[in-house]
Amino acid sequence: MSESPNVMTNEERVAYVQSKRKQTQLRDTMLALIGVMFFFLVWEAVVLTGLVDSKKLCSVLEVFKLFIVKFSDPNPDGALLLVNVWSSLLIALSGFGLAIVIGVPLGWLMGWYKGFDAFMRPIFEIIRPIPPVSWIPLSIVWMGIGLKAKSFIVFFAAFVPCLINSYTGIRQTKEVLKNVGITFGASNFTVFWKVGIPSSLTMAFAGIKVAIGNAWATLVAAEMLAASSGLGYMILMGRSYGRVDLVILGIVVIGLLGVVISALISKCEDFFMGWKRL
């Protein structure tokens, strides 16, 4: 057959479209990789040419070397890299998890039941504008500098977007969809469950994504103020020992973990919201 797509059979056309799609995917992946490489090259170049003082920025290779070394060497901050990562993750995920488990359903209930909204709203409006970091001193007084105190702070940071988004999401449920449930004789709770919650999920997931960002940011701040391990603590130690490489390693690891967690949330979202993609 000829080259032109007009005279292809159906199978050929499908194959053609698929190979086109593969090509674009490959191209986009390559471009992404090149982008990252480019970033590191510029960084390396800046360091090598001495454009920036080596006390302020170290080379990529040094960071990478330290990354390897820190798997077996607890110096200078006193903990292995994985221990730091684990300690941070534990706090982030426990606080964040709690925020989802409490914040999202609370938002749904407040968004759906007017009475409950009236009851909860004043409390929430007071809590909402408080910057999460300002809970740090109080939580240290209450719970020391352990896991619990920091989880608590992370919880507050993640809780607010979870609640607000699931609240707004369920509020935006289309009237006609609710009416479908009502006219089939569903109780208010059934409509809430079968119509309100599913239609709020897009917003709820957007909130969860904001929440994980907040959680991470707050976590590092909390660890800088009160901790004996963790990535924030490692960064802080790096600074006090004048070890730029350690600081940068901490930042990079935090960034990478953020990417991994976001990807996991997206997977989760695909599972619940697969219908949107198709």
Added chain:
Amino acid sequence: MSEEYKVKVEHLTKYFGDLHVLDDVSFNIKKGEFLCVVGPTGCGKTTFLNLLTRIYMPTKGELYIDGERADPKKHNLSVVFQEPSAMPWLTVEKNLRFGMEIKKLAKDEIDRRVLNMIKLLGLEQFRDRYPHQLSMSTAQRIIIGRAFAMQPDLLLMDEPYGQMDIKLRFYLEDEVIRLWKEMGTTVVFITHNIEEAVYLAERVLILTNKPAKIREEVNVDIPRPRKVSDPEFVKIRNHVTEQIRWW
């Protein structure tokens, strides 16, 4: 007395704030009747339906279904809304099941009826698709299927075929007639299309402009299947058209 009427509408009046939509409307719908409601745009047809399903409360007057105050929890009614109302997160098949699952029908009964509807509406190839992947008219077929599958004894349809091409509309017009005959359902069918109203209805209710009153009730005594070219049909159609225009 209350036995022979499916729906009784008594002095129904509705205001939205200052906006007077329905003005002291009274009429009855017999058990098993096919009633079409026509009227100018924005006259309050949808509002009437929403009052019947208790989505809104009447300002004055009352509606009775089977002699009781209207309440969707008590009666087996189905509504086809004017706006798209398929659940976007459910597949075609799950959308069809939606109402029956709320009524907690037995699973094999649901399966049977869903299968039947899928065949009836030619949705086989769309079974596992989501509404946003379908054309407007296909999506509307889900909603009609969802309503029919309930085998309601009161079926309320608000311009259900407005989005459809003529072929599908004719097919579904006959389908709703078949369902109505088979199941003895009482049907209230709102439409802009006068030909459609005369084709379907036993009685056509013509509403005036807002605030709506009943302008006239027209009995359509033409045997079925009806022909749109039949002189009797044309006469009634022209009459209804005149009545809507002359307000």
